[in-house]
Amino acid sequence: xxxxxxxxxxxxxxxxxxxxxxxxxxxxxxxxxxxxxxxxxxxxxxxxxxxxxxxxxxxxxxxxxxxxxxxxxxxxxxxxxxxxxxxxxxxxxxxxxxxxxxxxxxxxxxxxxxxxxxxxxxxxxxxxxxxxxxxxxxxxxxxxxxxxxxxxxxxxxxxxxxxxxxxxxxxxxxxxxxxxxxxxxxxxxxxxxxxxxxxxxxxxxxxxxxxxxxxxxxxxxxxxxxxxxxxxxxxxxxxxxxxxxxxxxxxxxxxxxxxxxxxxxxxxxxxxxxxxxxxxxxxxxxxxxxxxxxxxxxxxxxxxxxxxxxxxxxxxxxxxxxxxxxxxxxxxxxxxxxxxxxxxxxxxxxxxxxxxxxxxxxxxxxxxxxxxxxxxxxxxxxxxxxxxxxxxxxxxxxxxxxxxxxxxxxxxxxxxxxxxxxxxxxxxxxxxxxxxxxxxxxxxxxxxxxxxxxxxxxxxxxxxxxxxxxxxxxxxxxxxxxxxxxxxxxxxxxxxxxxxxxxxxxxxxxxxxxxxxxxxxxxxxxxxxxxxxxxxxxxxxxxxxxxxxxxxxxxxxxxxxxxxxxxxxxxxxxxxxxxxxxxxxxxxxxxxxxxxxxxxxxxxxxxxxxxxxxxxxxxxxxxxxxxxxxxxxxxxxxxxxxxxxxxxxxxxxxxxxxxxxxxxxxxxxxx
Numbered sequence: 001x002x003x004x005x006x007x008x009x010x011x012x013x014x015x016x017x018x019x020x021x022x023x024x025x026x027x028x029x030x031x032x033x034x035x036x037x038x039x040x041x042x043x044x045x046x047x048x049x050x051x052x053x054x055x056x057x058x059x060x061x062x063x064x065x066x067x068x069x070x071x072x073x074x075x076x077x078x079x080x081x082x083x084x085x086x087x088x089x090x091x092x093x094x095x096x097x098x099x100x101x102x103x104x105x106x107x108x109x110x111x112x113x114x115x116x117x118x119x120x121x122x123x124x125x126x127x128x129x130x131x132x133x134x135x136x137x138x139x140x141x142x143x144x145x146x147x148x149x150x151x152x153x154x155x156x157x158x159x160x161x162x163x164x165x166x167x168x169x170x171x172x173x174x175x176x177x178x179x180x181x182x183x184x185x186x187x188x189x190x191x192x193x194x195x196x197x198x199x200x201x202x203x204x205x206x207x208x209x210x211x212x213x214x215x216x217x218x219x220x221x222x223x224x225x226x227x228x229x230x231x232x233x234x235x236x237x238x239x240x241x242x243x244x245x246x247x248x249x250x251x252x253x254x255x256x257x258x259x260x261x262x263x264x265x266x267x268x269x270x271x272x273x274x275x276x277x278x279x280x281x282x283x284x285x286x287x288x289x290x291x292x293x294x295x296x297x298x299x300x301x302x303x304x305x306x307x308x309x310x311x312x313x314x315x316x317x318x319x320x321x322x323x324x325x326x327x328x329x330x331x332x333x334x335x336x337x338x339x340x341x342x343x344x345x346x347x348x349x350x351x352x353x354x355x356x357x358x359x360x361x362x363x364x365x366x367x368x369x370x371x372x373x374x375x376x377x378x379x380x381x382x383x384x385x386x387x388x389x390x391x392x393x394x395x396x397x398x399x400x401x402x403x404x405x406x407x408x409x410x411x412x413x414x415x416x417x418x419x420x421x422x423x424x425x426x427x428x429x430x431x432x433x434x435x436x437x438x439x440x441x442x443x444x445x446x447x448x449x450x451x452x453x454x455x456x457x458x459x460x461x462x463x464x465x466x467x468x469x470x471x472x473x474x475x476x477x478x479x480x481x482x483x484x485x486x487x488x489x490x491x492x493x494x495x496x497x498x499x500x501x502x503x504x505x506x507x508x509x510x511x512x513x514x515x516x517x518x519x520x521x522x523x524x525x526x527x528x529x530x531x532x533x534x535x536x537x538x539x540x541x542x543x544x545x546x547x548x549x550x551x552x553x554x555x556x557x558x559x560x561x562x563x564x565x566x567x568x569x570x571x572x573x574x575x576x577x578x579x580x581x582x583x584x585x586x587x588x589x590x591x592x593x594x595x596x597x598x599x600x601x602x603x604x605x606x607x608x609x610x611x612x613x614x615x616x617x618x619x620x621x622x623x624x625x626x627x628x629x630x631x632x633x634x635x636x637x638x639x640x641x642x643x644x645x646x647x648x649x650x651x652x653x654x655x656x657x658x659x660x661x662x663x664x665x666x667x668x669x670x671x
Contacts, residue, residue, distance in 0.1 A: 116185060134172065153317070156318075184430075227304060227307065234311055244258055276537070309531055311502065313354060325356070424470070461553065473666070499528070540636075541566050561586055
């Protein structure tokens with residue numbers, strides 16, 4: 001539109017607006033120039049048509065001009081660096097503790113969250129506290145214990161001198177919002193579902209594939225070795241004869257415990273030789289040591305060698321433990337074993353009660369003081385093993401810096417590999433919950449695999465000894481490490497037998513090929529022997545075992561178990577004529593092999609034990625016999641119904657915890 005046309009249009013509008021009425025206009029056209037008189041001054045030329053006017057604005061409250069850059073359209077600030085942006089005042093560590101306690105209480109009372117979310121959220125709060133103020137961790141553990149009424153002795157259990165320091169380390173190191181936290185909430189608190197076993201990837205794990213065909217098996221020599229297996233001695237130097245043996249708060253047979261129903265008097269006086277809710281008094285320990293050579297007919301010859309699969313200290317509460325207490329028990333037990341079952345070596349492994357703080361084993365990869373905090377233990381026990389002449393120096397040197405694990409080749413050609421299986425303990429080794437998706441955070445299974453490869457290359461047979469079992473009912477070990485413990489690669493040509501303790505009961509588990517996808521005599525590869533305990537705890541008789549072993553194949557040809565009836569111990573008080581009687585409970589071959597066509601000198605290997613489980617499926621009497629022996633024929637054994645027997649057979653066929661947990665009924669693992 002031309003300027004002339006525009007002026008004509010504006011005149012028309014003006015006439016039209018006047019036509020509407022004298023007091024109302026329908027339109028207005030502003031002047032084309034900015035009214036510069038509005039402001040006293042400008043940062044730019046307000047009459048220019050190429051940019052917006054930038055007036056100088058004065059603040060009448062401060063009597064100062066706002067800077068030009070504040071509204072400069074060509075320069076946008078990133079952040080206001082002049083105006084204050086205050087943060088909350090930092091809290092003192094004690095205040096952080098109170099905040100954490102309050103937040104956890106708030107989470108616990110939140111009706112929207114399920115129990116699993118509440119548990120993991122609480123651990124996430126705890127993690128933030130212990131990372132910022134680690135000294136507050138034990139105090140938090142104690143406070144939460146009190147709030148949720150977990151125990152009546154929260155300080156004793158969770159102070160810095162007890163489990164409080166361990167709790168703090170684990171919470172600081174673990175993934176509390178992820179798998180680690182869920183595992184803790186499930187296994188320790190029953191507030192989450194157990195997370196599934198992580199799919200196992202063994203690509204690159206083995207240096208060589210399994211030989212195909214396998215090397216020809218070693219031929220039996222016909223010569224039998226005698227090998228003693230003792231486990232879970234739990235010697236109690238604080239055992240108090242005559243004090244309460246039926247106490248309310250564990251451990252009984254102590255001067256500091258009572259029966260809550262009768263606090264003023266002793267309900268059941270502790271017998272001199274032990275009781276069902278108590279650990280091994282010195283009198284029972286010596287009675288067993290004296291019985292072993294006589295019953296096994298080794299008084300003159302001695303054993304060819306012996307196994308001790310751990311747990312030599314009593315079941316004391318954590319706050320009653322100390323490093324010196326553990327070391328004293330080690331010296332006493334190893335010395336007695338050397339005196340009574342020697343002079344041949346006793347190959348020992350560590351149990352979960354053989355350290356301070358008890359149950360704990362921490363991965364070396366954490367480094368620094370944390371990663372080495374249990375080295376004193378490994379150095380002490382390995383020094384005792386060397387002092388007793390049980391291990392050569394090269395094995396001792398390795399054990400000192402590798403969780404007391406060692407490998408030793410005997411003069412007869414058998415390689416014995418001992419490892420601290422507390423690394424995968426479910427219930428009480430809290431460090432096993434750190435980096436729990438990794439099947440080998442301790443690196444011990446890498447070493448075991450390499451040792452087995454060396455044994456295969458050398459044409460050797462191997463016995464593996466540990467304490468915490470890899471299988472049975474799936475409650476004792478973490479799922480991911482035991483999933484990697486599959487013996488398929490090195491069985492049956494390398495691994496001859498596996499020996500455990502820990503459960504205090506007489507049990508066994510069979511390992512099968514391909515992670516037990518097919519279970520039959522053809523796929524049965526190896527067996528783990530789970531030894532009965534010397535201690536009567538809990539509600540068991542006292543026992544030990546001897547194996548007859550072929551000297552060339554190192555296969556077990558028979559296993560003899562002796563027991564002593566704890567219910568008879570009270571009758572031995574107040575006299576010195578006789579002590580406890582240990583007697584032969586059973587021979588494995590005779591007890592279980594009656595209907596199995598098996599040669600006299602054929603080994604009790606995985607195939608034989610699988611046939612035993614098949615017999616139990618059709619013969620409930622045989623299954624009941626197993627349950628009887630599982631408790632060492634205790635008068636306090638729990639009856640086992642049909643479901644229980646079915647579950648027991650499933651446990652017998654579960655070499656790993658993951659298999660038992662996924663496939664077997666729960667709740668029938670113990671008598």
